Amino acid sequence: MSSLTPSTALGIAAGVCGTLFLGYCIYFDHKRHKDPDFKKKLREKRRTKKASTTGKRTTTNFPNMKDHEAVQRFFLQEVQLGEELLGAGDLENGVDHLGNAVAVCGQPNELLQVLQQTLQPQVFHLLIQRLPQIAPRIVAQERQMQEDDVE
Structure with a gap:
């Protein structure tokens, strides 16, 4: 049997961790997209962001x-x-x-x-x-x- 060198073992561990993290991201992204309110929340978030960047000129409440x-x-x-x-x-x-x-x-x-x-x-x-x-x-x-x- 050949023994793994520490750098090889570290590379394998990093690859496994990277794969697990990528799987985690894909799973939760899929779960988020399947949420029935996802598109509504996304549109509202974009609307809010757009209003905050350009809306300061129009949202001033004059006395x-x-x-x-x-x-x-x-x-x-x-x-x-x-x-x-x-x-x-x-x-x-x-x-x-x-x-x-x-x-x-x-x-x-x-x-x-x-x-x-x-x-x-x-x-x-x-x-x-x-x-x-x-x-x-x-x-x-x-x-x-x-x-x-x-x-």
């Missing part, structure tokens, strides 16, 4: 513009979130939040002057480009609130 305190809280919250996101390197969402703050600000020109002095030029330019997209969202939400009040 009632007639409620001064709510507008002020929203303004401060959006400025803080914008600064945090910009600091973390998330320019797109940071600019969106700062744009929301500018949109509800009582003196947007003064705020834009401050932001122009404090933000990097390319970030400020991106903010200026986004501003025209924000106003229609506020108007649409106000209209929706008025329709809800009527019902």
Whole structure:
């Protein structure tokens, strides 16, 4: 009889473990796909993921513009979130939040002057480009609130 060398035995053991792991993965993947709710859960998960990556622009709940305190809280919250996101390197969402703050600000020109002095030029330019997209969202939400009040 020939004896196995340690490296051969280790290779065989690794092959057996790899085969067992692959079998385990295939078994549970098959079991998961046979679940009647699998496709529904998968679609919902994809919808949620898509909404989280692109939905931040559309899911902002603007305050009632007639409620001064709510507008002020929203303004401060959006400025803080914008600064945090910009600091973390998330320019797109940071600019969106700062744009929301500018949109509800009582003196947007003064705020834009401050932001122009404090933000990097390319970030400020991106903010200026986004501003025209924000106003229609506020108007649409106000209209929706008025329709809800009527019902």
